[in-house]
Amino acid sequence: MTPRTFPLWLALLIAMVCGAGVALQSRINGELGRRLDDGFTAAAISFGSGLVILLAALAIAPAGRRGLRRVRDALRGGELRWWYVCGGAAGAFLVLSQGLTAAVLGVALFTVSVVAGQTVSGLVLDRIGLGPGGRRPLTPARVAGAVIALLAVTWAVSAQFGGSVPVWMMLLPLIAGLGMGWQQAVNGQVRVVAESALTATFINFLVGTTVLVVLMLVHWALAGLPKPLPTEPWLYLGGAIGCVFIAGAALLVRVTGVLLLGLATVAGQLLTALLLDLLAPTSGAPVAFSTIGGTLLAIVAVGVASVRWGALSRAR
Numbered sequence: 001m002t003p004r005t006f007p008l009w010l011a012l013l014i015a016m017v018c019g020a021g022v023a024l025q026s027r028i029n030g031e032l033g034r035r036l037d038d039g040f041t042a043a044a045i046s047f048g049s050g051l052v053i054l055l056a057a058l059a060i061a062p063a064g065r066r067g068l069r070r071v072r073d074a075l076r077g078g079e080l081r082w083w084y085v086c087g088g089a090a091g092a093f094l095v096l097s098q099g100l101t102a103a104v105l106g107v108a109l110f111t112v113s114v115v116a117g118q119t120v121s122g123l124v125l126d127r128i129g130l131g132p133g134g135r136r137p138l139t140p141a142r143v144a145g146a147v148i149a150l151l152a153v154t155w156a157v158s159a160q161f162g163g164s165v166p167v168w169m170m171l172l173p174l175i176a177g178l179g180m181g182w183q184q185a186v187n188g189q190v191r192v193v194a195e196s197a198l199t200a201t202f203i204n205f206l207v208g209t210t211v212l213v214v215l216m217l218v219h220w221a222l223a224g225l226p227k228p229l230p231t232e233p234w235l236y237l238g239g240a241i242g243c244v245f246i247a248g249a250a251l252l253v254r255v256t257g258v259l260l261l262g263l264a265t266v267a268g269q270l271l272t273a274l275l276l277d278l279l280a281p282t283s284g285a286p287v288a289f290s291t292i293g294g295t296l297l298a299i300v301a302v303g304v305a306s307v308r309w310g311a312l313s314r315a316r
Contacts, residue, residue: 011255012264012302018248019268025241027276032235038226040212040219043095047088047209050239054202067199074193087186088208090179091246096215097172113170115153115266117177119146122259124181131185132192132254142259145305149263152301156270156294181258187246188253200250201243263305267298 025046033042058064074080094114123146129135136142183204191200220226245265253261274295277287 006255008255008260008306011252012260012306014248015252015256015261015264016268016271016302018245018252019265019270020272021241021245022265023269023272023276025238025245026273028235028241029238032230032238035230035235036226038219038223039095040216041226043092044209044212044216045236046238046242047092047205047212048239049236050243051202051205051209053240053243054198054205057198058202061198063196064198064202067194067196068202071190071194071199071203080190080193084186084189085203086207087183087190088204088206089211090176090183091204091208092211092215093179094173094176095212097176101169101172111157112150112154113173114177114180116150117174118180118262118266119149119177119259121178121181122146122257122262125185125258130182130189131258132188133257136257136259141307142305145263145301145303146259148301148304149266149298152294152297153266153270154294155297156291158288158290158294181262184249184253184261185258187250191250192254197247197251201247204246204250205239205243260302260305263298263302267295267302270295270298 029042029046032045033039036042058068071080071085075082075085123138123142125131126133126136126142127138187200187204190203191197194200249261249265256264274287274291277291
């Protein structure tokens with residue numbers, strides 16, 4: 001998949017669908033963590049179940065196994081730096097920041113901090129060309145889209161603002177957002193080398209699961225074991241959804257770049273979260289107008305950032 005052979009509008013639409021999966025995964029993992037009274041264990045289960053799925057896929061997909069050999073050879077030959085295969089650690093850090101700060105910051109501040117980091121990361125990584133699509137200039141449209149996206153997310157969650165928290169505590173989700181952009185960029189590079197999204201996704205989940213299992217064991221030693229596992233099967237679908245999201249991001253980032261991919265997934269995430277709040281609310285509070293307006297503005301941000309002013313000028 002390259003920018004020349006795959007239309008940008010379709011890549012952005014698929015990225016929004018991936019963002020929808022993130023919102024659904026967050027709802028599932030959040031409920032699993034609540035039932036277990038242990039967010040670390042819930043995150044390890046989510047990543048671990050995804051890893052099991054990917055192991056089964058590798059067993060029946062020769063292309064994935066060939067991709068692992070290509071990545072191994074690229075690492076040995078210096079074509080691929082070792083830190084390119086550590087993208088899964090960024091996902092683990094996001095989960096860690098949720099466990100440490102989300103309850104204190106609240107969903108609103110946490111979300112704004114993550115999206116701010118992700119947006120800045122997308123602009124910088126596209127500019128230096130870390131992603132597989134190479135360098136992308138800081139055009140007025142891309143900067144304007146990034147600013148609109150930050151305003152959209154702030155507006156969407158503004159109804160949840162309240163209270164006072166230490167400013168330093170917002171650094172963890174901000175760094176986690178920076179890591180999300182980096183994760184998408186390096187996973188895209190691994191996919192190009194491996195010639196397989198399955199391989200890139202497997203490596204991401206292997207690293208992330210390893211980090212989270214270590215954190216889970218440390219948490220058990222300090223806080224004790226979690227509550228018994230719930231029996232509802234849907235609570236264990238987070239890993240499968242994560243597989244689709246990571247694979248989709250690894251495929252699409254070469255077409256969209258890191259910034260546009262992040263903006264589209266944020267728009268899909270907000271839209272799906274809004275639909276979930278409308279159709280399957282977890283509280284009796286009505287959906288605020290700001291949530292609806294901010295979600296629509298996030299979609300506008302994707303459109304603005306994807307405009308190619310040079311192409312429009314030539315068309316005139």
